[in-house]
Amino acid sequence: MPMEKTFDPAAIEAKWAHEWESRGLFRPARPDATPFTIVNPPPNVTGALHIGHALDNTLQDVLVRYERLRGKDALWVVGMDHAGIATQMVVERQMEERQDKRTNYSREDFIDKVWQWKAESGGQITGQLRRLGCSMDWSREQFTMDPHFTAAVVKVFVDLHKKGLIYRDKRLVNWDPKLKTAISDLEVETHEIQGGFWHFKYPLADGVTLDDGRDHIVVATTRPETMLADMAVAVHPDDARYKSVIGKDILQPITGRRFKIVPDEHADPELGSGAVKITPGHDFNDFDVGKRAGFKPAEMLNMLDGDANVIQTSDGLIPEEYLGLHRFKRDGKDGARELVVTRMKEAGFLIAHVDKDGAEHDAEPRTIQTPFGDRGGVVIEPWLTDQWYVDAETLAQPPMQAVRDGRINIVPKTWEKTFFNWMENIQPWCVSRQLWWGHRIPAWYAEDGRIFVAETEEEAQAEAGADVALTRDNDVLDTWFSSALWPFATLGWPENTELLKRHYPNDVLISGFDILFFWDARMAMQGMEFMGDVPWKTLYLHGLVRAPDGAKMSKSKGNVVDPLGLIDQYGADALRFFMSAMESQGRDIKMDDARLAGYRNFATKLWNAARFCEANGISASTSFEAPAATLPVNRWIIGEVAATVAAMETAFAAYRFDEAANAIYSFAWDRFCDWYLELIKGAIDEETKAVAGWVLDQILVMLHPFMPFITEELWTGLGDRADYPLITAKWPAPTASSDADASADINWLIKLVSELRTAKAELGLPPGARLTAHFPSSLKGRTHKLAAQLDRLARLESVSFDPAPAGASAQLVVEGETITVPLEGVIDIAAERDRLTRALAAAAKERDGLAGRLNNPSFVERAKPEAVEKARADHAAKEAEADRLTAALARLG
Structure with missing residues (x-):
């Protein structure tokens, strides 16, 4: 059948996507070939293909198809992540639309509803990845909640606990009051919020005064509500203003709580009054100050419940009127913050801020860097709870050594510094989440406080004794805990399968730099701990896909690009090539x-x-x-x-x-x-x-x-x-090398024809105009050899080896030799020179004007980046135009 006249991407994409997969060509049988293995960053089961997925998966597919063509046993592991928080949010949101809620059901019934949602609506992204042309081994598609994967997750938790690398601890966590769960530092987004900076007097107890005679210390805070759980005031140990009162007592005005003034370098003498109120149960810095001051986490005061409403502290000193209030104003009703400020003001402990016009305000206006949950969308509350932690510092050591000695090659190398900076300062990893959807933590509690960690309830009961009543932990594991096992659990671990032996370590991981710590580093930790080897030999980190003006894409900005729309418009091949050709390291x-x-x-x-x-x-x-x-x-x-x-x-x-x-x-x-x-x-x-x-x-x-x-x-x-499809063809390996003589002749011909075409365009001559050319005698042999091509492509009326006649001519310099094309009688020389001169003057004027603007520091520093970039591009274009016109004038002789 003759080829179709018109190229139609949609028709051939649907045809070949089905053909490749149905024939098993994404994983051809090559048991004796060198293995090549890559795993995809598992997209959320709730997800849809976005432009970042398109980039990430295109680069992976390029590598997999290349290695398959080179004859390797290429395995691209594909699967989806159960996405604990995201999936539970989707299902609960659908329930809310029906005036229903999760708590109307048992845990088991709700989880059944999530599985039902997955079967009906989850995983649309896999079909979208197929549209992109991803040649993954779909026959072995994985899911992080599959039974074999769940067994691997449980084993890892139990084994780490036995080694002392997982433990339960009371610490501050990032608490999302909307989702009612702890989240990691990596899931916190910082937004700039317009807030206030309040100054308060805290009276000294027992008639003590400062050296200047004041009977109080001034503290400032952006979170006045937290004073209900204050436990100390910190001053710098070398601050002369407060040395005499270190160790003395403060009386907190609202609660009447008595606590100490403690020395700590966290207090900056140059900032505000140099005195800082310390609320260790609701601030990460204060938590560390509190520990240095001798407070055990169990002794630190908590003033909020999981909804961020005020509850009574363990010492019972919060006044009744505060109990049950939300931390902030909500639904038009004042919260704990507003009531604290009001009562402090009434009691004379608020120091008003005086603005530049002399007006008084309760607080000094401030732009405050405020943490928000990336999914819940509300302000994160540092909250003191019992959670499960991984000793990330210990697990981080082998991956760091692997990067140092080259067993893990990070590309581009510039990311190594970022990797080491995070790993060397890594904090304990909180892995428990207060959700129902996910891998439930394999820990059981006895009434006397003992904890039994085991792979099954039967094993835990056997360890506790038949007469001990056990209650299972309600929490589930952080989604990133399970996905950290992706390079080996997808290959059958903990069973020592042939697939695992053949394809671990993986060869490459391609990842966005934004999940370097969410996922990549944690895979390195778990892979080296449980497999004794790196999870992959190369970690390739790519950048972001941005809007045309360089801005980050976001739904709120309305500049998000739908890759499926681009495929509909341009075809998957064009989108893939764009992503690849534009992917420049770093x-x-x-x-x-x-x-x-x-x-x-x-x-x-x-x-x-x-x-x-x-x-x-x-x-x-x-x-x-x-x-x-x-x-x-x-x-x-x-x-x-x-x-x-x-x-x-x-x-x-x-x-x-x-x-x-x-x-x-x-x-x-x-x-x-x-x-x-x-x-x-x-x-x-x-x-x-x-x-x-x-x-x-x-x-x-x-x-x-x-x-x-x-x-x-x-x-x-x-x-x-048909029995030898391209997807399984052989990568070229031509034994032929470049023929120096043939290359020299053809490259010379191409340059000559290009110069002639350029000269015609510059001189306003039609492409088909046939001209006379005078060649140096040294080119006789070459021109004779290439006579047919010269005649057809160069469109020369005649070729002469005699000297060119006097008069205007175009001088074509090709590889150091000059070919002369007489122009007398071909064009109006004077008129053409005049036209080119005027055009050159205009281009040079614009070029110089743009250069002046770019050389002005005021413009470069103050203008929008896109304006500066456009000016640079315009300058380069005008400079090139001026150069072209200068060359055209020179051709006239």
Whole structure:
């Protein structure tokens, strides 16, 4: 069947996605081949394909398809994460729409509802990944709540507990009062909020005064409500103002609580009064100060419940009127903060802020960096609770050593500093979450406070004794705890499966830098602890995909891009190529519709080139090796294939996706489509048919990792090889090297034709204008050898080796030799010189004006970054235009 006239991405994408997967071609049987293994960052079961997924999975698929073409036993592990908080939120939100709620059900019944939701609505992203062309081993799709995976999670928890690397502790956590669960530091977003800075007097007890005679210390706070749980006031030990009262007592005005003034370097003498109120149960810094002051966590006061409403502290000193109030104003009703300020003001303990106009206010206006939960969307409360912790500091040591000695190669290297900075200062990892959906913690409690950790309830009961009543922990594990096992639990661990032995360690992990600590570092910890080896040999961290103006994408800004919409508009191949070609190590990617359209045009150009070949009797090659060639043009293109293969292999080895993509783009578009097919047009003999068919095959193989759909369609359409699909073809390995003589001749011809075409465009001549050219005698042999191509491509009326006549002419310098093209009688020399001079003056004026603006520090520092970037781009364009016009004038002689 002849090829379709028009390239239609949608039709071929649906066709080949089904064909590859149904035939098991994503994991061809290669038991004797070298394994290559990569695992996908498991998307949330609640998720949909976003532009970050499109980048991340495109890069992975490029690598997997490349290694599969190189004959490796390539395994790309695919699966989804159960996404504890996100999934529970989705299901509860749906229940709220029906005036229902989770607490109307037993835990087991609610979890059944979540499983029902997953079966009906979860996992739409897997279909979307298929649309992108991801060649994952879908036959082994994993889910972090699968029974085998759950067994692995439980074993890891129990084994770490036996080693003392998991323990229960009372510490401050980031508490989300909306979701009513602890969350990690990594799930906290800091927002700038307009708030206040209140100053209060705290009276000294027992008639004690400061050296200046004052009977109080001034403290300042952005959270006045927390004074209900104050336990100390801290001053710097070297602050002369307070040395005499260190160890003395303060009487907290509202509660009447008596506590000490303690010395601590946390108090900054240069900040405010230099005295800081200490609430260890509700502030992370204060928690550390409190421990240094001798307070045990169990002794620290807690004034809030899980909803952030005021409860009585253990000493019973919070006045009744505060109990039950929310921490902040809510639904138009004052909260604990407002009541504290009111009562302190009434009692004369509030120091008013006087603004520049002399007006008094209760608080000084401040922009405050405030923590919010990334999912709950409310202010996080540091809250003192009993939680389960992993000794991350101990587990972090082997991965750090692995990075130092090269067993883990972080690409780009610039991320190593960030990795070490976090790992060297790592805090205990809180892994318990107050949810119902997730892996329930395998711990049971006896009434006397003893805790039994075991893989099953039967084992825990046996350890406790048959007569001991046990109650299971209600909490579940942090989702990132289970996903940290992804590189080995997906391969069958804790069973020592053949798959595990063959494919661990994985070869590469491709990840956004934003989950370096959420996931990557934790995989390294657990992999090295339980497998005794690194989870992957290379960690590749890519940047973000940003809006065209460089802004971060967000729903609130309305600048989010839907990759499925881009696939509908441009095709999956164009989107994949865009992502790959723009992925430059250490840099973010800016969306650019013009580039996407350009890569769609690239696919169309390749399609049309294949149609040209088909129309001229050029079909699929029957040879893996390059065919024999005698013609310079054929010897040249074979050498160009070899050079492109080498460039791509070098780029892939260094994880330079952009360089690999641009190497095949440049070869396919420029050298093959634009030059080779033009050079052979009208002279396609049997040798040329064989060479052209072979070269087109090599292009399809090299381009396949980036553009799998169109390349597979062309591969099959140009030859009868249904049993040898491109996805499992062989990566090119041409033994031919560049033919120096052929390359020199053809490259010279290309430069000459390019110079002639440029000169015609600059001089306003039509492309088909036939001119006379005078060549130096040294080029006689070359011009004779290339006479046919010169005649067809250069459009020369005649070629002479005599000296050029006097008068205006265009001087073409090609590889150091000058070819002269007389212009007398061809164009109006004076008029053309005048036109070029005026155009040059205008371009130079604009160029210099832009240069002046860019050299003005005021503009560069104060203007919006996108305005500065546009000015630089405009300057470069005008500079190039001026250079082109200068060259055109010079050509006139």
